[in-house]
Amino acid sequence: MSVGRFLIKTINNFMSVIKHKGQRVGIFIDTQNVYHSAKNLYGARVNFGQVVKDALDGRVLIRATAYVITTESGDEKNFFDALTKVGITTKTKNLQIFAGGSKKGDWDVAMAIDAISLSPKLDAVILVTGDGDFIPLVEYLKVTEGCQVELVSFGKSTSSRLIETVDDFIDLDKNPSKYLIGQGHRR
Secondary structure, X not given: OOXXXXXXXXXXXXXXXXOOOOOEEEEEEEHHHHHHHHHHHHOOEEOHXXXXXXXXXXXXXXXEEEEEEEOOOOOXXXXXXXXXXXXXXXXXXXXXXXXXXXXXXXXXHHXXXXXXXXXHHOOEEEEEOOOHXXXXXXXXXXXXXXOXXXXXXXXXXXXXXXXXXXXXXXXXXXXXXXXXXXXXOOO
16 A cells, blocks of 8 residues: 555544535536446436435535436437436537447546536535546545545445545445336346
């Protein structure tokens, strides 16, 4: 373990999570990551409105942004409308299809830049993802920006190192029926 990781882990052990009504919160949703987790684990879709409500926990929402991929068919319009209806801003980009047939729809860098850009106006940053690639972002937000960083995702498909790095973790697997729509409940 590097000295930096050791210090972060040590600081985390001494810090308790602070949640109060005046706390300014930004929520950043890795939509594809959470969508695929719900689909693969439960055969269901995510109730993003409930996820945001529980993550926010009565605090002041500065911004909630979902990073989403659009396809050529445009079937996502109803989904985007539903996100907007519950107060979630959507940022979209087209699915990239490469010559060999592989597909890519990655928002990680833009999501990290948005979190860093907004962090001076936030007390807490909430990431809705299970992707361990966000560990450097978490470390930066905590150490450099002084933000509390919280994580919301399905624990079964979340990087254990990411969970260890954040200040608080809401495991959607603890009560999946609360956070899912149309579940086939696989498990």
